[in-house]
Amino acid sequence: MIDDIRNRxxxxxxxxxxxxEWGFVSDVEQEFAPKGLSxxxxxxxxxxxxxxxxxxxxxxxxxxxxxxxxxxxxxxLDIPEIDYQDAYYYAAPKTKPKLASLDELDPEIRxxxxxxxxxxxxxxxxxxxxxxxxxxxxxxxxxxxxATTFREELKSAGVIFLSISEAIREHPELVKQYLGSVVPxxxxxxxxxxxxxxxxGTFVYVPEGVRCPxxxxxxxxxxxxxxxxxxxxxIVADKGSYVSYLEGCTAPMRDENQLHAAVVEIFAHEDAxxxxxxxxxxxxxxxxxxxxxxxxxTKRALCSxxxxxxxxxxxxxxxxxxxxxxxxxxxxxxSVGEFYSVALTNNRQQADTGTKxxxxxxxxxxxxxxxxxxxxxxxxxxxxxxxxLPRAENVRNFTQCDSLLLGSExxxxxxxxxxxxxxxxxxxxxxxxxxxxxxxxxxxMSRGLDAEAAVxxxxxxxxxxxxxxxxxxxxVEAQKLLGISLEGSVG
Amino acid sequence: xxxIENLHATVAGKPILNGVSLHVPPGEVHAIMGPNGSxxxxxxxxxxxxxxxxxxxxxxxxxxxxQPGLEPGSAFLKGSEEKRVPGQAxxxxxxxxxxxxxxxxxxxxGLFLGFQYPVEIxxxxxxxxxxxxxxxxxxxxxxxxxxxxxxxxxAREQAxxxxxxxxxxxxxxxxxxxxxxxxxxxxxxxxxxxxxxxVLDETDSGxxxxxxxxxxxxxxxxMRAPDKGVLLITHYERLLEYVRPDRVHVLQAxxxxxxxxxxxxxxxxxxxxxxxxx
Numbered sequence: 001m002i003d004d005i006r007n008r009x010x011x012x013x014x015x016x017x018x019x020x021e022w023g024f025v026s027d028v029e030q031e032f033a034p035k036g037l038s039x040x041x042x043x044x045x046x047x048x049x050x051x052x053x054x055x056x057x058x059x060x061x062x063x064x065x066x067x068x069x070x071x072x073x074x075x076x077l078d079i080p081e082i083d084y085q086d087a088y089y090y091a092a093p094k095t096k097p098k099l100a101s102l103d104e105l106d107p108e109i110r111x112x113x114x115x116x117x118x119x120x121x122x123x124x125x126x127x128x129x130x131x132x133x134x135x136x137x138x139x140x141x142x143x144x145x146x147a148t149t150f151r152e153e154l155k156s157a158g159v160i161f162l163s164i165s166e167a168i169r170e171h172p173e174l175v176k177q178y179l180g181s182v183v184p185x186x187x188x189x190x191x192x193x194x195x196x197x198x199x200x201g202t203f204v205y206v207p208e209g210v211r212c213p214x215x216x217x218x219x220x221x222x223x224x225x226x227x228x229x230x231x232x233x234x235i236v237a238d239k240g241s242y243v244s245y246l247e248g249c250t251a252p253m254r255d256e257n258q259l260h261a262a263v264v265e266i267f268a269h270e271d272a273x274x275x276x277x278x279x280x281x282x283x284x285x286x287x288x289x290x291x292x293x294x295x296x297x298t299k300r301a302l303c304s305x306x307x308x309x310x311x312x313x314x315x316x317x318x319x320x321x322x323x324x325x326x327x328x329x330x331x332x333x334x335s336v337g338e339f340y341s342v343a344l345t346n347n348r349q350q351a352d353t354g355t356k357x358x359x360x361x362x363x364x365x366x367x368x369x370x371x372x373x374x375x376x377x378x379x380x381x382x383x384x385x386x387x388x389l390p391r392a393e394n395v396r397n398f399t400q401c402d403s404l405l406l407g408s409e410x411x412x413x414x415x416x417x418x419x420x421x422x423x424x425x426x427x428x429x430x431x432x433x434x435x436x437x438x439x440x441x442x443x444x445m446s447r448g449l450d451a452e453a454a455v456x457x458x459x460x461x462x463x464x465x466x467x468x469x470x471x472x473x474x475x476v477e478a479q480k481l482l483g484i485s486l487e488g489s490v491g
Numbered sequence: 492x493x494x495i496e497n498l499h500a501t502v503a504g505k506p507i508l509n510g511v512s513l514h515v516p517p518g519e520v521h522a523i524m525g526p527n528g529s530x531x532x533x534x535x536x537x538x539x540x541x542x543x544x545x546x547x548x549x550x551x552x553x554x555x556x557x558q559p560g561l562e563p564g565s566a567f568l569k570g571s572e573e574k575r576v577p578g579q580a581x582x583x584x585x586x587x588x589x590x591x592x593x594x595x596x597x598x599x600x601g602l603f604l605g606f607q608y609p610v611e612i613x614x615x616x617x618x619x620x621x622x623x624x625x626x627x628x629x630x631x632x633x634x635x636x637x638x639x640x641x642x643x644x645x646a647r648e649q650a651x652x653x654x655x656x657x658x659x660x661x662x663x664x665x666x667x668x669x670x671x672x673x674x675x676x677x678x679x680x681x682x683x684x685x686x687x688x689x690v691l692d693e694t695d696s697g698x699x700x701x702x703x704x705x706x707x708x709x710x711x712x713x714m715r716a717p718d719k720g721v722l723l724i725t726h727y728e729r730l731l732e733y734v735r736p737d738r739v740h741v742l743q744a745x746x747x748x749x750x751x752x753x754x755x756x757x758x759x760x761x762x763x764x765x766x767x768x769x
Contacts, residue, residue, distance in 0.1 A: 437610075438543070439610045440610050440611075440612055442610075443606065443612070444620070444624070445598075446541075446595075446598060446606075447621070447680070447684065448599055448625065448684070449623060449627050450593070451595075454595075457619075457623060460614070461613055461615035461663065462613065464614035
């Protein structure tokens, strides 16, 4: 019933929005750069986006630097050789055929959509059904009223929330000032690649003293035709401001582009607070691991000002390979960094994920809570660095790393790096590894839950500390997602 | 109601039950007493379908009493077509072959196992655990799931009846509870799930005298009904003074060696198993 209303409202809103100058969905013909990567590709991308000269120069600088760099190999990942000349870097043509209706969709995906409770209209957009409103993704999630009024509200609050391409044109001074200031181009191989070819992404600026009046969600601005292959996100929170940003989608996202390399930069000034939540469910490949997404992400926050705070929360269930370490550089005195993570791997998935907390300022604090869940024949590694520099007095860190194993063919690994150069620091590290016990399963089943529901319940309990950090609606979906991702993992 | 015939069971290849036969008619409470290692808990686990407890011989048949007005098999017709799954009906008087059913199917059919050692589930509150369990049972029976508000009301009532602070139900399942609190929480679970047949495995162990009385009264209130039954496994006679079983059986070396009324329990208490068996 509620779904029906949601569907209808969403549909109506989507139709209305289709007429708006929304700005997020480009209306140019589907042109694309030829396969392969060269300076010409970079120039093509920049030209397609009508970028100013300085932006093209920045990209080219990134490209030239990338040519001299090498892929990283320190992660506990078995990465197949990637042929960078055999990929598209701009608006790759859809090899996925348009579906005439949802009936043509892979029944397995359809079933997952239904279990997640995704409204029909939204399912059509996700599945790429012919004629589905392209802007519907912008409109459907959350409440429709938010979608229709949010731009106005943000405008009156002075919050800038644009695609990064728009921001480059409309606010060049801000982009120039902050782009690359947290993740320099040469930071790592994949971040460098991104800086040369990033397709699009999000720009957020919250002015001094402003508390952003709503959760900002990528749901509002994913361009369904060209999602997140080389996304670039830049969030700037000025003095004393607050913003909560949600990224991703619980619905399984298919993409023909196997290589993903996103960069997220967060710049927090004095007393600013940024909460960044992610649910990542890119296609993990089939049970044998064929066809999944390789996800190489660089996410970093600079807590530049005193008492600034950045909190990363992530629920990672998708991708064949996940390489991702959302980090905080705690430069301002008394600044705070937090990292809450659930990483679930099943079948042949591999995840090497964690965080870096670099304590530079005095009195800086960090909290790390990582929950790894491994099933099938997957491998799940937590890799985390806590670094305290010589002048950082009275630093505190608390790290908790828990791993849960389902079955006996999966792996869980914990690789903490702790470098402390100041004796006043208090560093705590706790780690546990456990298996779902037969006792727990039987106890839950004896109360009436079937095996899959019992496992989902126990896993959600295990991940609760992290899930409760998510905004309410996201948390509910993430809970369902954990259960669905583990289907078939209990005998 | 519960018919156990010549039940043999092994755990890790070791025979534990060696031909248990027992019949609990509707409306009755039967107690099982016996020395350590006689197979009491194994019997409870086999009845509930615990993996690893292999039945090598015998049968367990559960026949929920037919509700007035329901013809045999008619419960299958209550729900819509797709809900008619064999093994789900419980009120139509048909006999169910328990040994062929999964633990959760037995629960939906009306079985409850009170655990001797209730298991901790970190991060999952009693409320969440029991609501999902109850609604899962209800769906399996073709009944509508309870809404959040309906469920909270039910849970509060049942907690109050067992003299338990309802806020305790917000805590993770059995985590940080004392032995006695866990046992009392098991009874609250039983009150909420409202089973047809309860197998209570040493529910009285770890209880102080007041808690013992409250739990005993709880068993009577929840389970003493013409269409319900209880198998009460205990070491001690004290609980039986509250619950007053209709029959008392002695399990020794995996077999029922003696049966009688509550006087048997009292003589065991006085003389011990060795003496009583002689």
